[in-house]
Amino acid sequence: MPWLRTGSQHDTLAAERPAVRIFTADLELRGAIAPTGQRVTDILLRGQDLSFLPDGAQPDPEAWVLVAPADVLFVVPPPLLSPSRPPDRYRLVEAWMRVGAYRLRGSIHLREDAEVGPHLADHQSFLPITAVTIERPDGREEAVDVAIVNLAHADGPHPVG
Secondary structure, three states, X not given: OHHHOOOHHHHHHHHOOOOXXXXXXXXXXXXXXXXXXXXXXXXXXXXXXEEEEEOOOOOOHHHOEEEOHHHOOEEEXXXXXXXXXXXXXXXXXXXXXXXXXEEEXXXXXXXXXXXXXXXXXXXXXXXXXXXXXXXXXXOOEEEEEEEEEEXXXXXXXXXXX
């Protein structure tokens, strides 16, 4: 695949972009999302395709691929420069969910009057979770700051405890 070439010049270009990871049922993609001035969550909630440049690819127009939100299980965006704090009308609730072959556990930012449960998918298609532990199908675990979950592919969220 020519768009997956690596080399010192290409590695330097890729290193300048913050890495994002997109998990699908079949692949874990690592690379960059074209800057749009929007948060990744907002792009996904609007149903817009992600314009994605795989790691190691030259930033040529033909190297960019579109990833449809429907194909996404969850996205791990680049680490936040400064941690966000939920607005006062929100509270943090520990929850877990199964997303494809993965299990995710972390904090969901909920409105004061909302409860954790699969019904959250009735109101939004993607749900950010913070302080996440991702358990892979082979049992390995990884901690990340944020994962943005496609609730159409999720069993849950379920409250912890």
